[in-house]
Amino acid sequence: MTRIYTRKGDDGTTSLWYGGRVAKSDLRTEAYGALDEAASALGVARSLCRPDEAELAADILRLQDDLFIAGAELATAPEAAGRLVEGVSRVTEEMAAELEELIDRYMDRVELPPKFVIPGGGPLSAQLDVARAVLRRGERRTVALARADGLASPQLLRFLNRASDAAYAMARFADTDDPELFAGRERREPKR
Numbered sequence: 001m002t003r004i005y006t007r008k009g010d011d012g013t014t015s016l017w018y019g020g021r022v023a024k025s026d027l028r029t030e031a032y033g034a035l036d037e038a039a040s041a042l043g044v045a046r047s048l049c050r051p052d053e054a055e056l057a058a059d060i061l062r063l064q065d066d067l068f069i070a071g072a073e074l075a076t077a078p079e080a081a082g083r084l085v086e087g088v089s090r091v092t093e094e095m096a097a098e099l100e101e102l103i104d105r106y107m108d109r110v111e112l113p114p115k116f117v118i119p120g121g122g123p124l125s126a127q128l129d130v131a132r133a134v135l136r137r138g139e140r141r142t143v144a145l146a147r148a149d150g151l152a153s154p155q156l157l158r159f160l161n162r163a164s165d166a167a168y169a170m171a172r173f174a175d176t177d178d179p180e181l182f183a184g185r186e187r188r189e190p191k192r
Helices: 027-048 051-074 078-083 093-107 123-148 155-175
Strands: 013-015 021-023
Touching (some): 021 027, 027 155, 123 155
Antiparallel strands (some): 013 021
16 A cells, blocks of 8 residues: 655655755745645636537646646755756746737637626636636745745746636636626627
8 A cells, every 4th residue: 555644744844846845834835835726726627627618628737737847846946946847847938828828719719798707607617716816826925935035937927927817718718608697798609
């Protein structure tokens, strides 16, 4: 039987991927912990996708994969940053650019209402909004970490900013399937 507990964290510390141990309340663990939460929230969203939403499910899965790359970078102490590998354990410029393309692709398919969108248009969009909010928290924690301790790459903050925007765009796309959300307003059908 494989045991998942090591007892090493019983003292309130955790191992970084590269670079020693830190407190579980450390800014670094708070930042990558929020990304882990976001990836889990996205997993719930992906599980809510219908079979005809395969494109959306694939885009959510890609974002989850990318969040693990960002998490690996955050889980590495700055002095061990040389051990990170672009696109595997370090965020790249291309990852943020790909998210911009994804955001544009979804936002081109929806017409936003003329006011703030209240989450809860449907189970899928609501869950994507939960992921968006957790991603924003992860971004805030990463900004605090960057100011206190530095980051391995400057692309990380740009990527996290786009990641939450991507979750928002996908949530709004998922809302277009709920006619009640847009009741009384002109609405464009999504292009599929």
